[in-house]
Amino acid sequence: MQNISLHNYQDYLLRYIDGALDLRETEALLAFVTLHPEAQEELAALELTKLEVPTISCPNKALLYKNIFPVIVEPETIVYPHKQKLFKKEKDKAPVVLLKWWAMGAAAVFLFMMVRYGILDQKGGTALSKNSIPKNNVSKASPLAGVKNNDVVNTVSLSATKVVTDEKNMTTNAIEYAAAQNIEHQTIPTAYTVSALETVQNMPSYNGDIIDVKRTVIAEITLPSIANNEEATEIIETIDTETASSNRSVMVGAFEIDKDKFRGLFRKVNAIIKNKENNKNEK
Amino acid sequence: MTEKDYNESVLLYADNVYRFIVKNLRHTEDAEDIVQSAFEKLWMHKDSVEPLKAKSYLFTVAYHLLIDHTRKAKRISLQESFENDTQAAYQENKALKKVLHEALATLNETQRSLVLLKDYEGYSYEEIGEITKLTTDQVRVYLHRARLKLRSYLISPQQVL
Numbered sequence: 001m002q003n004i005s006l007h008n009y010q011d012y013l014l015r016y017i018d019g020a021l022d023l024r025e026t027e028a029l030l031a032f033v034t035l036h037p038e039a040q041e042e043l044a045a046l047e048l049t050k051l052e053v054p055t056i057s058c059p060n061k062a063l064l065y066k067n068i069f070p071v072i073v074e075p076e077t078i079v080y081p082h083k084q085k086l087f088k089k090e091k092d093k094a095p096v097v098l099l100k101w102w103a104m105g106a107a108a109v110f111l112f113m114m115v116r117y118g119i120l121d122q123k124g125g126t127a128l129s130k131n132s133i134p135k136n137n138v139s140k141a142s143p144l145a146g147v148k149n150n151d152v153v154n155t156v157s158l159s160a161t162k163v164v165t166d167e168k169n170m171t172t173n174a175i176e177y178a179a180a181q182n183i184e185h186q187t188i189p190t191a192y193t194v195s196a197l198e199t200v201q202n203m204p205s206y207n208g209d210i211i212d213v214k215r216t217v218i219a220e221i222t223l224p225s226i227a228n229n230e231e232a233t234e235i236i237e238t239i240d241t242e243t244a245s246s247n248r249s250v251m252v253g254a255f256e257i258d259k260d261k262f263r264g265l266f267r268k269v270n271a272i273i274k275n276k277e278n279n280k281n282e283k
Numbered sequence: 284m285t286e287k288d289y290n291e292s293v294l295l296y297a298d299n300v301y302r303f304i305v306k307n308l309r310h311t312e313d314a315e316d317i318v319q320s321a322f323e324k325l326w327m328h329k330d331s332v333e334p335l336k337a338k339s340y341l342f343t344v345a346y347h348l349l350i351d352h353t354r355k356a357k358r359i360s361l362q363e364s365f366e367n368d369t370q371a372a373y374q375e376n377k378a379l380k381k382v383l384h385e386a387l388a389t390l391n392e393t394q395r396s397l398v399l400l401k402d403y404e405g406y407s408y409e410e411i412g413e414i415t416k417l418t419t420d421q422v423r424v425y426l427h428r429a430r431l432k433l434r435s436y437l438i439s440p441q442q443v444l
Contacts, residue, residue: 056305064293
């Protein structure tokens with residue numbers, strides 16, 4: 001920085017007016033001015049040449065903007081006339097009943113057994129009625145001659161009872177049916193002479209899965225005529241016992257179910273439930 | 284420069300450019316035309332102008348438009364134009380300011396532009412040189428001459444109030 005003197009102070013003053021001096025030069029110039037009155041007058045005169053910023057605004061500034069006012073196209077208000085028809089209301093659903101695990105298991109086992117043992121028919125009928133011996137069928141199947149139908153039926157029932165006693169697996173359906181028939185005909189004939197060859201032609205037998213008719217040849221049975229009432233009575237009693245077994249059936253809705261078939265099942269289910277409860281308690 | 288930057292430049296610098304032009308020309312309508320032309324040019328070249336350089340670009344364009352305009356209208360006396368500009372938006376009430384603007388009118392276009400750019404916009408010598416296409420030393424010398432001329436006008440015996 002040059003020293004400010006009377007020869008160069010005007011240049012410093014002009015630069016000071018223009019704001020082009022740094023801090024050190026400004027301080028030096030102001031110190032010089034205070035010492036030299038002519039420099040002070042010159043500074044005052046030059047300060048008058050400095051223009052004040054006027055408050056002038058551009059009159060048509062809005063014309064200079066570009067796309068500052070975007071055109072907003074309002075959407076057409078098109079209303080669908082049948083909007084009310086489109087609303088949907090969800091129908092009340094049936095209440096969901098939550099079953100416990102053991103109840104669900106029992107139901108599953110029950111259904112399984114129903115299907116397994118053919119109790120339920122796909123057509124909706126009961127197996128019992130399907131497998132039961134039709135009255136006319138028995139009468140037709142029995143080749144007994146000279147005997148009335150009712151008598152034949154009774155004979156078949158009796159014969160069947162005897163045969164079934166040997167075959168433990170004989171289904172109770174036939175027995176029940178026979179017993180029922182026997183009940184219907186309480187007037188048991190005192191004497192029978194039955195040649196019961198193939199009398200049980202259509203007698204159902206239980207072979208595990210399917211109840212079908214087993215063709216059995218039975219030896220000729222000759223019941224004593226009138227005198228042997230005791231024997232007939234015994235047979236009748238046996239039939240009565242079997243008839244009592246018909247009470248074991250339980251009507252579940254439209255289905256008739258034999259209790260004996262589910263006796264083991266319920267035990268098993270109870271055993272399973274007990275085991276699981278015991279396991280829980282142990283844990 | 285985007286459209287948003289351009290509109291922001293209008294908001295920030297339109298008054299400055301107009302003030303610079305109207306003080307030079309002392310004619311509002313011509314000043315408006317020049318300002319509008321300057322911004323049109325900025326809009327046309329907005330893709331090549333950086334937003335930070337927008338102000339400098341506008342003053343550069345406006346200055347050259349001003350020079351072109353004054354050269355074309357040289358036959359018209361600036362003094363007459365100023366006297367006829369009775370409808371100017373600005374009115375200088377103070378006598379000193381009026382004398383100062385009379386003194387400003389005695390300067391040539393370059394000197395007046397340098398003074399206006401310096402006092403109104405606060406540009407440095409370098410920035411004024413960029414706008415006016417002058418060197419820094421030329422700006423400084425021309426500007427100092429303009430100051431001394433103004434001072435001489437103000438302190439002349441007939442102007443002393």
